């Protein structure tokens with residue numbers, strides 16, 4: 001079959017025309033501004049977004065690859081790291097680096113512990129121990145950097161099971177992982193206990209607070225019962241936190257922090273022999289967009305502690321109202337006891353993936369999860385005026401499916417159901433690869 005190709009136009013197109021075209025194409029995207037999505041976009045209102053765009057545009061062309069050329073970016077990065085370390089209970093020795101996102105921060109942390117294990121303990125076949133709820137960025141890191149991931153099941157509360165973690169540690173283990181909170185079920189792992197275990201075994205303890213990063217500290221300050229999960233917990237040696245999530249910065253901004261510079265040293269990459277000059281780089285990417293570094297700095301300063309506290313209060317109020325509303329829908333239950341603004345729900349009475357299809361028909365973009373099958377919700381400020389509508393649509397979806405059981409056999413529900421339960425995971429992987437192929441062709 002001939003592949004349809006799009007080529008670079010022979011002659012450039014009028015920029016105004018392209019802008020009009022763009023607007024049109026944009027119309028097909030998910031409606032995050034009105035809270036119709038439950039992931040991907042963190043929106044703190046139009047005024048803040050316009051402010052971020054101004055900041056981003058001011059540093060649109062600058063490149064964080066060489067901070068010597070751009071002292072502005074050097075200052076922003078150092079100050080973002082310092083503000084973040086302070087927020088996460090770090091002392092004066094805590095250092096870090098900015099990256100383009102949670103995945104890059106996690107990749108860097110895993111690579112750091114691999115190098116640390118080699119240098120300090122002569123470990124040639126490094127392993128890391130992680131609960132199955134940890135973000136796939138750790139699997140990606142394992143894959144890229146040849147670190148063996150050793151998984152264990154979570155407890156009945158969906159949190160990391162410390163006794164199970166202990167069983168997985170051996171002489172090749174360089175790292176324990178915990179989430180604050182986990183993406184799938186929004187629960188904070190028992191970090192003080194995991195960190196104490198890491199301390200006892202003299203290995204690294206990374207806290208993935210990519211999601212919680214700039215919300216959880218303020219939720220804790222509001223008085224919600226969150227255990228110490230940051231540098232305040234003895235044994236925590238590194239933390240990742242995403243400014244582009246609940247920090248409400250522009251996309252492309254995260255931090256990875258280490259308890260001291262000696263540990264961070266293992267993250268850096270230097271190649272002294274290149275004819276192009278002495279090459280040094282702190283993280284995965286070469287070029288680093290100045291706009292996202294500047295916007296992260298500006299967002300932290302624009303909100304300040306009082307602004308983030310207000311955000312946290314609002315987001316938690318919306319979450320609790322929504323969670324209670326969802327739990328009150330007959331037959332629907334919340335998974336575990338989520339600690340922050342992220343939660344999952346399911347139902348035994350109808351096919352939960354068919355519920356997702358019904359919600360989509362009603363204009364919602366919702367994510368499906370497996371083990372157990374459930375739907376995922378991540379609350380932001382954009383959901384303030386729309387949570388009642390969601391609960392009402394959820395209720396009518398469930399009712400509809402109870403009255404029309406055959407509807408669950410249509411739509412995407414059977415496919416998702418099969419993917420979640422098919423024992424041959426290799427087959428599922430193959431299917432996902434085919435799907436990825438299809439995404440990037442015209």
Ligand SMILES: Cc1ncc(COP(=O)(O)O)c(C=O)c1O
Pocket residue numbers: 100101102103104106135137179181182183208209210211242
């Ligand atoms: C807990 C957690 N860790 C890591 C990541 C990866 O972040 P990113 O998508 O910015 O790479 C996410 C993303 O949602 C997350 O929720």
